[in-house]
Amino acid sequence: SSLRCVKRFQHSSMRPDHLAKLMNEAVIYLSLEHPLVARLFDVYEDEDETSLVMQYCAGGTLEDVLVKSGAFSEKEFQDHAVQMLRVVSYIHRMGIVHRDIKPRNWVYEADRMVVKLIDFGFSVKKLIVGEADDDDSGNLTGCLGTLGYL
Numbered sequence: 001s002s003l004r005c006v007k008r009f010q011h012s013s014m015r016p017d018h019l020a021k022l023m024n025e026a027v028i029y030l031s032l033e034h035p036l037v038a039r040l041f042d043v044y045e046d047e048d049e050t051s052l053v054m055q056y057c058a059g060g061t062l063e064d065v066l067v068k069s070g071a072f073s074e075k076e077f078q079d080h081a082v083q084m085l086r087v088v089s090y091i092h093r094m095g096i097v098h099r100d101i102k103p104r105n106w107v108y109e110a111d112r113m114v115v116k117l118i119d120f121g122f123s124v125k126k127l128i129v130g131e132a133d134d135d136d137s138g139n140l141t142g143c144l145g146t147l148g149y150l
Contacts, residue, residue, distance in 0.1 A: 009048050096126070
């Protein structure tokens with residue numbers, strides 16, 4: 001999709017740790033190039049705000065579709081599952097743990113044939129033992145995500 005959307009974040013309304021989390025999300029997003037990850041094209045930052053220029057996916061979220069339409073047919077479910085597993089496999093190969101996969105974090109292109117992963121705000125890049133919220137074994141130890149999906 002060539003359409004873009006801009007997510008704007010006012011620094012004055014963000015705690016310093018949220019701004020750091022946003023920048024971590026941007027770094028992770030910019031490192032990903034996969035057709036099933038909604039693209040982050042650019043980040044603009046000035047003293048007052050940070051803006052993320054992202055791919056616009058006009059089909060809404062998976063959550064919206066499930067609320068409106070209910071259950072999928074077996075074929076639709078299979079198509080979705082294959083796409084989701086492909087992108088999760090890709091991000092794991094890239095050393096990224098998403099930590100907040102839920103229906104609201106999948107968006108559709110306009111035709112609703114392709115579902116893309118979004119929102120890397122809780123994500124970490126795990127490359128070596130001792131990095132990012134882990135214990136000495138290399139395991140992530142923090143509990144993050146959306147309560148109903150943990």
